[in-house]
Amino acid sequence: MPPDRYDADRYYDPTGTKKNTALSPFGCFADCVSLFDAPLFNMSPREAERTDPGQRLLLLTAYEALEMAGYQQDRTPSMHRTRIGTFFGQSGDDYREGSLNQRIDPFYVTGGNRAFGPGRLSWYFGWEGPSYSIDTACSSSLTSVQLAVRAIQTSDCDTALAGGSNIITNPAWSAGLSRGGFLSPTGGCKTFDEEADGYCRADGVGTVVLKRLVNAIADNDNILGVIKAAQTNHSAKAPSITQPHAETQEHLFREVLSKACLSPRDIDYVGKSKLPLFRTYPIDESRNTWYRHSSWRYYRATCGDKRLWGKAQRTSLYWNSETKRWT
16 A cells, blocks of 8 residues: 555554454555646646646546547647547545545635546546436446447537546545455455455546547547447346346347447457456356357456456456367
């Protein structure tokens, strides 16, 4: 635990007898999250200090993503300031909750309220498109991408910045997740393993710039990838609110493949989150969709905190179609 977050020893108790403590002391933390170029974003030192570091890093990653994309405002119709929207996943209120015990000043609301994350980004660049802060728990950042894709498809905007932000600065979430049995008391993720006992929370911030492919080609943009389809659903039939439902997720996989005009044989990489990190969680929905096809042999599971674009840890597995075993 970095010393600039909170006193880890005070909020860690492996016995579980002390109130409001976590059973796991582990986490994946980014370095120097307090560093920020306030003058670049027209913020005073006081305002920057009172602004959630997740929001500050959101500004920095968005600025970097725009540089990589070759952004120049109003250069083309699709990059006109009235046609650019922001969609960002944020699930925690660590910094704002910690500020309750500090001096509350005029920047408490704008610096801590999640809505001001994407809102500040739009305000700084002068964009007039839709601006959304999205909270779907662990899937917030990917949901922001899905909603951004939908907004572009329905012409709500022509360009969208999407991503997610999560910086751990408050012990409450870690304590709650640990008490709920979600966090691994032994450290790293043990994906698809008999010893799987939870996951490890992580810092992370990421931003992508999205446009219609035809516009990106016409604008001579730096294209790094293409989203063929995006979709989401809810596991309403799951045994508990925190567990997935195999048949529901299998239906979602097939729906996305259909929209993308692809078959399972065309897929060679699948990113997964907490599903394989608990022995009690079902994984049959993946097997039913993908593994029945003999040509589909490579599978890689990406593990960490799903609110993030950058995962804390990765585990690679290979499916042997001859022995029918993981290696």
